[in-house]
Structure formats: C-alpha cells, structure tokens
Amino acid sequence: MNIPADYKPDWNLYQLWHEEKPGIITLDLGWRNVSPFEELPHLGMLSLLYQEETENGFISRAESERLAPVEDRLIEQILQSQPSAHVAFFTFDGARRLVFYLSEPETFSIAVDSLMKDVPWQYHVQVVENDNWAYYIEFLYPDAYSMQDIHTNSLLRQLEQHGDRSEVPRQVDYHTLFEDEAEAQRYAGRIAEEGFDSVHVEQSENGFSVEFKKTHAVDFDTIQENVYRALNHIEEDGSGFFGGWGCPVVK
Numbered sequence: 001m002n003i004p005a006d007y008k009p010d011w012n013l014y015q016l017w018h019e020e021k022p023g024i025i026t027l028d029l030g031w032r033n034v035s036p037f038e039e040l041p042h043l044g045m046l047s048l049l050y051q052e053e054t055e056n057g058f059i060s061r062a063e064s065e066r067l068a069p070v071e072d073r074l075i076e077q078i079l080q081s082q083p084s085a086h087v088a089f090f091t092f093d094g095a096r097r098l099v100f101y102l103s104e105p106e107t108f109s110i111a112v113d114s115l116m117k118d119v120p121w122q123y124h125v126q127v128v129e130n131d132n133w134a135y136y137i138e139f140l141y142p143d144a145y146s147m148q149d150i151h152t153n154s155l156l157r158q159l160e161q162h163g164d165r166s167e168v169p170r171q172v173d174y175h176t177l178f179e180d181e182a183e184a185q186r187y188a189g190r191i192a193e194e195g196f197d198s199v200h201v202e203q204s205e206n207g208f209s210v211e212f213k214k215t216h217a218v219d220f221d222t223i224q225e226n227v228y229r230a231l232n233h234i235e236e237d238g239s240g241f242f243g244g245w246g247c248p249v250v251k
Contacts, residue, residue, distance in 0.1 A: 001083035001103070004034040012154075014146045022056050023092035027140050029150075031087050036133035040085055040101035043131035044108040046074065047095045049122040057093045067121070071098065074115055081111040088140050095124075099140065105129045144234075144242070148227045151244055156220060162249045166218045172247045174230055176210045179239035184208035187240060190233040196226075207239070218247055 010030040016023050031037065048067065052060040059067065075086050078100060088099040102108055109125045116123055128135070142150060159166065174196065178184035184201045188210050192199045196212040203209075212230075216222050227245065234240035 026089040042105035043128040175243035
C-alpha cells in the first residue's frame with residue numbers, strides 16, 4: 001500500500017450527541033488531507049459490546065483497562081491481515097467501534113471472526129463496500145464547532161503544562177478572517193453586540209481580519225461558550241474563517 005506523502009497521523013478526540021445519546025469519537029484527522037484514499041475504498045467496523053456499561057452508555061474504567069490491550073492487539077492483527085487503515089474509535093450506546101478502511105472487504109469479516117475466537121467480548125461486524133470514505137468525511141470528521149473543541153483542549157493542555165491557573169480571568173484574544181470586507185464589517189458589528197471588546201477590522205494579505213477580545217477565565221466551558229458565540233455569526237455560505245483564540249499564561 002502506497003500511503004500518500006501528505007498523510008501525517010493526527011489523533012484527537014471530541015464529544016458529540018448522536019441519536020439523542022452522548023458519544024466520543026477518537027479520530028485520526030490526518031487522513032482528511034488525502035481522503036478519499038482510492039486504495040482503501042471499503043468501510044469496515046468492529047463493534048465490541050461493553051460488559052460494564054455506565055448510565056451514559058460509556059465503558060467503566062475497570063473494563064476499559066482490560067479492553068485496551070485487546071483492542072491494540074486486534075487493530076495490529078487486522079492491519080496485518082490486509083492493506084488497510086485504522087481511522088477511528090467511535091464510543092457510543094454501549095459499544096466501542098473500531099473503524100477501518102479496507103482494500104479487501106470480503107476478507108474482513110472472516111479475519112475478525114478468527115481473531116475474536118478467544119476474546120471474551122461480544123461483537124458485531126459491519127462492512128460497507130465502496131463507501132469511498134463517506135462515513136469518515138460526512139460523520140466522523142468534526143464540524144466547525146467540534147473542531148474548535150479539539151483546538152481548545154489542545155491549547156488548555158499547553159497552558160496547564162506551563163502552570164496556568166485557568167480559573168483566573170485574563171484578556172483572551174480572538175481572531176477571524178474574511179475574504180470579503182463587507183462580510184467582515186457585518187461580523188464585527190454582530191460580535192460587538194455579543195459583548196466582545198476592542199473589535200476592529202484590518203486588511204491583511206489574506207483578506208480582512210476581525211480581531212476582538214474579552215476578559216474571562218479559560219476553563220473549557222467558558223472558552224467553549226465564547227468560541228461558539230463567535231462561530232454562530234460566521235455566515236454559512238460566506239467567506240469567514242474562525243482563526244482561534246489565545247491568551248497569556250497566568251500563574
């Protein structure tokens with residue numbers, strides 16, 4: 001299998017609601033740059049049913065510790081059985097789904113059945129031929145809001161590593177970029193009405209940037225609330241791009 005040079009592993013996780021139930025997707029974002037990958041057009045999914053399900057449909061800590069090495073071994077053996085890629089875990093409704101893209105869909109179920117003979121977990125197998133990465137792109141890959149949750153978690157981990165006290169309010173800078181000046185000006189007006197400060201539009205080599213600030217703590221919930229407010233005012237069919245947030249470390 002010739003893995004594209006543009007592929008770089010980039011594993012991240014985010015939470016979502018699906019069919020009115022909570023779920024967690026742990027995804028290799030690196031495949032998005034090269035998908036659909038024509039050598040692996042078929043979707044394969046191995047669902048491991050939990051033995052100790054919590055109230056929200058997730059796995060207990062004790063069972064998770066027992067299952068982790070089993071998952072690692074299954075993934076390794078499936079990848080060895082045929083040219084394939086493991087792209088995600090989808091934790092939802094009492095099961096952990098191991099998601100693959102395959103070159104040989106007809107052998108996936110056979111390989112899984114053989115591998116699961118000595119594994120003390122019930123399981124289901126699903127194969128979708130010629131999915132062409134639709135499940136990855138249309139369902140697994142995060143939308144703009146979930147992608148910002150990923151970025152927020154990454155920044156908060158960096159702040160924590162530097163000894164930051166997230167509960168202490170400080171100035172937080174936000175940034176968006178637009179190709180169209182009129183869109184940028186409309187956005188600046190809307191974001192000022194949301195209570196953000198120092199809102200201004202500047203022309204740059206890439207378009208028109210809107211910079212704005214707000215003073216608040218940097219725990220996840222507070223950041224998420226303000227990021228979502230900023231995202232809500234970017235026109236879906238427009239040229240706007242939310243560039244993220246940043247702040248100083250407070251010790």
